[in-house]
Amino acid sequence: MSRAYNFSPGPAMLPEPVLRQAQATLLEYGEVGASILEISHRGADFLAVARQAEADLRTLLTIPDDYAVLFTAGGATTVQALLPLNFAAPGQPCDYVISGHWGKTALKQAAPYVEARIAASSEAGGFRDLPPREQWQLSPDAAYVHVTANETIHGVEWRHIPDAGAVPLVADFSSSIASEPLDVSRFGLIYAGAQKNLGPVGITVVIVRRDLLERAGQPRAPILDYRAIAAAESMLNTPPSWNWYVLGLTVQWMLEQGGVAEFARRNARKAALLYDAIDGSGGFYRNEVAPAARSRMNVPFFLHDPALDALFLSEAKQAGLIGLKGHRVLGGMRASLYNAMPEAGVQALVEFMRQFQATHG
Ligand SMILES: Cc1ncc(COP(=O)(O)O)c(C=O)c1O
Numbered sequence: 001m002s003r004a005y006n007f008s009p010g011p012a013m014l015p016e017p018v019l020r021q022a023q024a025t026l027l028e029y030g031e032v033g034a035s036i037l038e039i040s041h042r043g044a045d046f047l048a049v050a051r052q053a054e055a056d057l058r059t060l061l062t063i064p065d066d067y068a069v070l071f072t073a074g075g076a077t078t079v080q081a082l083l084p085l086n087f088a089a090p091g092q093p094c095d096y097v098i099s100g101h102w103g104k105t106a107l108k109q110a111a112p113y114v115e116a117r118i119a120a121s122s123e124a125g126g127f128r129d130l131p132p133r134e135q136w137q138l139s140p141d142a143a144y145v146h147v148t149a150n151e152t153i154h155g156v157e158w159r160h161i162p163d164a165g166a167v168p169l170v171a172d173f174s175s176s177i178a179s180e181p182l183d184v185s186r187f188g189l190i191y192a193g194a195q196k197n198l199g200p201v202g203i204t205v206v207i208v209r210r211d212l213l214e215r216a217g218q219p220r221a222p223i224l225d226y227r228a229i230a231a232a233e234s235m236l237n238t239p240p241s242w243n244w245y246v247l248g249l250t251v252q253w254m255l256e257q258g259g260v261a262e263f264a265r266r267n268a269r270k271a272a273l274l275y276d277a278i279d280g281s282g283g284f285y286r287n288e289v290a291p292a293a294r295s296r297m298n299v300p301f302f303l304h305d306p307a308l309d310a311l312f313l314s315e316a317k318q319a320g321l322i323g324l325k326g327h328r329v330l331g332g333m334r335a336s337l338y339n340a341m342p343e344a345g346v347q348a349l350v351e352f353m354r355q356f357q358a359t360h361g
Contacts, residue, residue: 006322071244072234129289129293130293147170153298189206286301287300308360
């Protein structure tokens with residue numbers, strides 16, 4: 001058996017050295033006489049793992065000291081539901097800039113708790129572009145403005161997220177965190193499910209400016225309270241310790257590879273390779289996103305004849321290229337090019353696409 005190039009949107013491809021290290025320590029972790037899966041999260045051995053992962057993530061993303069880093073279970077969607085509970089006072093609205101499916105999800109998760117307003121949306125155009133800043137209708141009294149840095153399904157990405165004035169920006173970076181340098185200080189809060197660029201599914205990172213933790217929010221149980229979670233070092237209850245460990249390994253790998261500046265270079269090259277192949281195919285393949293809004297991480301594309309979709313996927317699999325089926329919302333294909341995807345994987349995909357076109361075009 002050999003490992004394929006896996007273009008899945010998440011859970012996604014992990015770096016092979018990370019998987020090997022996880023495998024090597026699965027049975028026995030260091031000198032503890034047990035797997036890391038089997039030891040207390042409150043013991044010195046796991047605490048060292050957890051704190052190192054946080055320290056390394058702070059280095060990787062240059063997270064300032066006035067930001068807390070939380071490691072939570074429940075995925076990015078649970079964060080979306082907890083944002084209004086933690087940061088919006090009763091009666092206070094929250095603004096949402098909707099650039100795709102995940103922005104809509106964020107709005108839907110918040111709507112039961114607060115007045116969640118649509119400040120701007122690109123839905124009328126099928127989410128093929130971003131809502132321009134001039135069209136954002138912000139509420140001066142909003143608790144925050146929510147944006148989605150990269151829309152994993154629609155394949156649109158902000159090259160620069162606009163400022164929102166005095167209201168804190170809250171950004172879903174699930175599918176583009178650590179893919180390029182990021183100025184954390186421009187945001188009130190950044191969150192990301194780990195299962196794309198940060199490693200394993202089952203753990204989510206929330207980076208939040210500490211002063212926002214003092215916000216009144218809505219009445220909520222301690223387990224839903226980010227201030228309480230921060231005070232307990234994300235261990236109010238048993239954390240997803242294995243996922244935390246593998247996240248730490250993935251962050252270490254990214255640092256060893258040269259950090260986010262190096263991944264920015266690699267990701268730009270990978271995306272250019274694939275978009276050039278699509279655009280140069282004479283219409284056999286097409287991507288419908290406005291060029292300036294095209295995602296470097298998730299590239300949705302369509303074959304000129306959808307009747308060829310199933311054949312494309314099965315021949316791709318035979319060629320060692322998997323995870324290319326598009327999301328059911330859009331159909332077609334999607335290639336996710338996260339940090340763990342080597343350039344050789346994208347070259348193999350592009351070569352396969354050329355051959356497939358030559359045979360079936
Ligand atoms: C941008 C974005 N936000 C949120 C989510 C939801 O994440 P989760 O499944 O961890 O709740 C996803 C999942 O793919 C995503 O891509």
